[in-house]
Amino acid sequence: MNATSAAVDFSPTLRLLALAAALALLPLAWWWWRHRAAGALARRAALTVLTLFLTFDLVVFGAFTRLTDSGLGCPDWPGCYGEASPIAASVQIAGAEAQQPTGPVTERKAWIEMVHRYLAGAVGALILVLATLSVRARRELPFSLGWPLATVAWVIVQGLFGKYTVTLKLYPAIVTLHLFGGLVLLALLAVQAQRYHGRALALAAATRALLAAALLLLAVQVLLGAWVSTNYAVLACRGFPQCNGQWWPAPMDAQQGFTVLRHLGRAGEGGFLPAEALVAIHWAHRVFALVLVSALLALALALWRQAGGAARRAALALLALTALQVATGAANVVLHWPLAAALLHTGGAAALSGLLVSLQVRAVATSSSHVAVSRPSHRPASQ
Known part of the structure; x- marks a missing residue:
């Protein structure tokens, strides 16, 4: 006892x-x-x-x-x-x-x-x-x-x-x-x-679809970025935009790189994780970044074309955060993973997540009411 x-x-x-x-x-x-x-x-x-x-x-x-x-x-x-x-x-x-x-x-x-x-x-x-x-x-x-x-x-x-x-x-x-x-x-x-x-934002159906797609793509890219950081694969690709002097690096071992159930630095079937697996992890994150950036730019353009200053301010914020992510992502490789750039890259991803989620909430509110609201619907004085 x-x-x-x-x-x-x-x-x-x-x-x-x-x-x-x-x-x-x-x-x-x-x-x-x-x-x-x-x-x-x-x-x-x-x-x-x-x-x-x-x-x-x-x-x-x-x-x-x-x-x-x-x-x-x-x-x-x-x-x-x-x-x-x-x-x-x-x-x-x-x-x-x-x-x-x-x-x-x-x-x-x-x-x-x-x-x-x-x-x-x-x-x-x-x-x-x-x-x-x-x-x-x-x-x-x-x-x-x-x-x-x-x-x-x-x-x-x-x-x-x-x-x-x-x-x-x-x-x-x-x-x-x-x-x-x-x-x-x-x-x-x-x-x-x-x-x-309670501020809703009137968005066209196509813009709302772009927003939902961008949010989903961002979630995937965040997971890929976390996998890069977790496996210390940031410097597996030297140089930018090429990887180790190649536009499509070879050899790569995606099977080992994306074996989820394994210990740090270890291959799924035993032994150490090969360098080719780290290259595959890094390259997947970099290639998917092109997909995400394309979606974010398309969303920013769609927001800019919407009527009203709120949508255009959101477009400018989206462009600024996208530029920050591209710049800090490249700096991590070119400058050999400096702490400041890596922290800014994480902070930028968090800010992008918050921005897209906030826009999604506002767009959903508008899609059901079709009324642009500029002030809270619940007044503090009434509480």
């Missing part, structure tokens, strides 16, 4: 949850003070936007954690060597760093990894607060209660992805889903934020 009790120690988890709640109190206090005179609806809308912004920051910081090889900075989960902070685990971290000075565990990497977990916990706490407020005001919500509840459920899924990213030692399929899941969380919050504002 004593051995069993000693084996299950929840104290690090409880301390981490307490720390996450304390961190969440900072933006909550700012939000309450800033919007204390506003109506209940306006306060919930502001908190949704604030949580959306912090989730975007979390996605970028998650990329920073990945790009600095800090994903195993603390080799257990949720704590660090069973402690709630690297300070308490300093002896174990120092010992691991002494054995491998450039290995996965160093003091710097441990702090980066734990800060990422702290931020994730704080965002999760904010999402739980949002869901609680939504349940209390479910009759006045401008969207289904299923959206905030689904967001809470997805936070739990993301937490599990984060756990298995560590415990399975950067298993590529899990890491890819974890990276993609951050953008899914962003999209769920973007839907709610847009619904609070």
Whole structure:
């Protein structure tokens, strides 16, 4: 009985949850003070936007954690060597760093990894607060209660992805889903934020079809990009626009490259993953980028042709983000994967996702009502 009790120690988890709640109190206090005179609806809308912004920051910081090889900075989960902070685990971290000075565990990497977990916990706490407020005001919500509840459920899924990213030692399929899941969380919050504002955008049927197609293509490209990053295939192709001096690189091993159930650096049938597989992974992402960019340019042109300044502003934002993605994607190859370009590439993908999801929400609202709305349909003063 004593051995069993000693084996299950929840104290690090409880301390981490307490720390996450304390961190969440900072933006909550700012939000309450800033919007204390506003109506209940306006306060919930502001908190949704604030949580959306912090989730975007979390996605970028998650990329920073990945790009600095800090994903195993603390080799257990949720704590660090069973402690709630690297300070308490300093002896174990120092010992691991002494054995491998450039290995996965160093003091710097441990702090980066734990800060990422702290931020994730704080965002999760904010999402739980949002869901609680939504349940209390479910009759006045401008969207289904299923959206905030689904967001809470997805936070739990993301937490599990984060756990298995560590415990399975950067298993590529899990890491890819974890990276993609951050953008899914962003999209769920973007839907709610847009619904609070209630501004519909009148779009032609062809433009709405282009928008839906672009959103689907972006999801595929994000998965391909996450697979490139997860497998460290960014530099498998040297040069741009050619790959290793060829317009169509050969040889490539797509079968090995896209074997999903395998460990990092390992082939599906055993042994190490060949370089030809990494080339195939990189090249698939680059070729599909041409498809996505074509769709985004077509969508931007269709939006520009729509009547009204809102559609044209959306077209300009879409063009700017597309240009950013092309420039940072090329810079990652030409400049040998600099941290700044890689972070901008991730941030651009997150911003593109938020923009397309917001446009989709606005377009769906218009397609059912056929009325362009410029102001929220629910007034804060009435709450």
